[in-house]
Amino acid sequence: MEVRQIELFMRTCEHGSINKAAAELRMSQPSLSRWLALLERDLGAQLFVRTRQGIQLTDAGKVLADHAPQMLRHFDLLREQIGNKSQRQINVAFPFSMQHLLTAPFAEMVIRDRPEISMRVFEGINHTIRVWMENGMLDSALIVEMESVPEHFSTTPILSEGLMLVGNSETELSLETPVEIADIHELPIILPGPPSSISSHVASAVKRQGYRFNHAFEADSLSLCIDLAQRGMGYTVMPYCALSSRLDRDPDLHAAPIRGLNIVWKLCVNSSRPFSTSNNSLINAMTDLMRQRMKDGEWKFAKLL
Structure with a gap:
């Protein structure tokens, strides 16, 4: 079994189709199929079945898909340590909510100003x-402080951000007029369900003050929560970074800061990875960009820690 086989298997899983994976990899479909067939032969198990919709993993395929990412990272570590590589791809993850204010401008800056750095951005x-x-x-990630992380990641609180109550124009919510946690009492709230850290944080804050938290509807994407609030189906609670682009262009969407209800974003760095000057410089550049966005007034209700 070769590392290349596992890499091709994972790419095929990502695309859900041998044809799509082959096109993205710039390989012929028969060539990719041969690589995958060799992997199945080496493992002595069928990894997937073809359907009209693409591929469907077998139980053996699911086991390999679960373990393959960690295996590939271990191989990367070996390549670096044995080959003493000075350059490698840096993998950075951001929450969906930061796409407009941080992720996209940060990626643009790296592409434009740091072409020598190979970076892959994950969002989730x-x-x-x-x-x-x-x-x-x-290699590094931004994540809410309430979320636990593996022991091999060092964490640093980096940003505190206020949470906003969001509704449609009839609610008359205003960025200039904060609301109290008590005002959320029994409002129909639209938020993701478990394991959403922010939903749990909001519910706990309301209940701690002796009020009832009415989680009226579970929608597992930020955009759907916001759309439903804009349609008058209830309210949602979001950090400002998740709302900024919508508030600028949608007069029917209103929001107000919730006094005393904040979240802290923490920077997580993989300490099991060899020190990388590229990763370190990207972290510094990201922090500088966050500071500049706040200074320019684009990232409201937030402060660096």
């Missing part, structure tokens, strides 16, 4: 980012 919910950490896929 906090729970998914933690799973990527556990699988050894990431």
